Amino acid sequence: MQTSLPVAVAAPDSSVPALPDVFRAAPTSLRALGRAVRVILLLALGISVLVNPQALHSWKSFAITYAYTVMYSTGLWLTNGYVVEWLNRRYAWTVQPGRRVLLTLAVSLGGSLLVIVGMNAVLLLIQGQPLARLWSGQMYWQVLMPLIITVIVSLFNHSRAFFFQWRDAAVRAERLEKESAVARLDSLRRQVDPHFLFNSLNALTSLVEENDPARAVRFIRQLSQVYRYVLDSESQELVPLAQEVRFAESYLYLQKTRLGDALAVEMDLPPTALAAYHVPPLALQLLLENVIKHNTAFQANPLHVAVALDAATQTLTVRNTLRPRRLAPGESSGLGLKNLAARYAFLTDKQLAIGEEAGEFVVTLPLLEL
Structure with a gap:
């Protein structure tokens, strides 16, 4: 042993x-x-x-x-x-x-x-x-x-x-945060589409009530083209600014079909200056929609809207005559600009500028470069 x-x-x-x-x-x-x-x-x-x-x-x-x-x-x-x-x-x-x-x-x-x-x-x-x-x-x-x-x-x-x-744990938390952000972004994006459709159908209803079938048919055709853009851009976080401007022009055509000379729009957007920039889909349309929905417009006193691009600051500014009108209950959710600001927050640290200047309501969108 x-x-x-x-x-x-x-x-x-x-x-x-x-x-x-x-x-x-x-x-x-x-x-x-x-x-x-x-x-x-x-x-x-x-x-x-x-x-x-x-x-x-x-x-x-x-x-x-x-x-x-x-x-x-x-x-x-x-x-x-x-x-x-x-x-x-x-x-x-x-x-x-x-x-x-x-x-x-x-x-x-x-x-x-x-x-x-x-x-x-x-x-x-x-x-x-x-x-x-x-x-x-x-x-x-x-x-x-x-x-x-x-x-x-x-x-x-x-x-x-x-x-x-x-x-x-850190990987799971990061994945959860990313999935949550994507889900919230999708939710914000979905809130835009029904809002636009609701207002477009209201415009179409007005044409039908005016008993003008020719304009109503033309409006429906334009609406189908516009809504095709909405569907095509639904899954995109950013779209070229030039594409968004063309969509906005089609949207304004629909609104001018309904409002006539009561709506006066000036767009200072040189085509060569648009190519480098991107914006969230329907961003410009949302601002134009808010202008028309929240302000009064008359044939004798048109609602003026100006859209301008500033290449130096890389911003797009939409300003309109501030003439607030009383909205019917349920006509406005009050989420349009909040949703747009939230969408920008997911994409960039640049923020929207919203305010009033000399009797005008002004919203400035940051332009993004890829």
């Missing part, structure tokens, strides 16, 4: 290398359990050869060394695997990381200490020595050194586990 004494000193120190694999979460399937057992057995074999190569000359000595190393590694694996897995279910790293670190240290330190003392006690019993030697100065370093190494390896592995959990 004396040939195994070197093992009693070396085994606690040298069985620690099994910890990197052992310290991971406890296996959740038989296959994972079998893999963990194989890892422990193979590592214990290598450690046994390294710490006590002389035992290779005696199968009995080697069997004792190997059994001791296997039990030592298994004890640490159970302590730092299943117990820490229990902590994972109750105290997540991402909720209270400071508290979790302290709990992990306490569990790892206390459990490993029990394993180390227990294995040294087993070794003393095998050697026929009294257990009182556990508290002697001779056993001090045999307990303290492997305990320090165990804590260091435990901290490394749990720090690694914390990093991966934190990274996964």
Whole structure:
């Protein structure tokens, strides 16, 4: 039995290398359990050869060394695997990381200490020595050194586990935020389309009530072309400004069919200056729609609207005579400009400018470049 004494000193120190694999979460399937057992057995074999190569000359000595190393590694694996897995279910790293670190240290330190003392006690019993030697100065370093190494390896592995959990949580949060933003943007975009259709149908109703079938038919054809643009741009976050201007001109044609000379529009938009810029779909149409809906227009006193592009500031400004009219209940949701501002917020840090200047209502749209 004396040939195994070197093992009693070396085994606690040298069985620690099994910890990197052992310290991971406890296996959740038989296959994972079998893999963990194989890892422990193979590592214990290598450690046994390294710490006590002389035992290779005696199968009995080697069997004792190997059994001791296997039990030592298994004890640490159970302590730092299943117990820490229990902590994972109750105290997540991402909720209270400071508290979790302290709990992990306490569990790892206390459990490993029990394993180390227990294995040294087993070794003393095998050697026929009294257990009182556990508290002697001779056993001090045999307990303290492997305990320090165990804590260091435990901290490394749990720090690694914390990093991966934190990274996964950050990825999930980013994905959730992106999906939420896309969903809100889609919701805002869908709020524009029914609003435009509702007002167009109101205009068509007026033509029908005026008993003018020819203009009504022409209006329907123009409306179909306009609404085709609405449907085609529904899935796009940005459209070329030139395309949006052509759509706005078609929209104004529909409105002038209904209002006649009561609506006067000036558009200072050089075609060569439009090519470089983009805007959210229906942005310009929404501003024109708001002008017509919220202001009075008469043949003798037309509603003036001016649309101008400023290449220096990269903005598009829509200004109109401020002549507010009383709206019927339910005619306006009050969400038009708010939705447009929200859509811009998803796309850029540039903001809409909305205000009144010298009796005019002015809205300035930032132009975006791709």
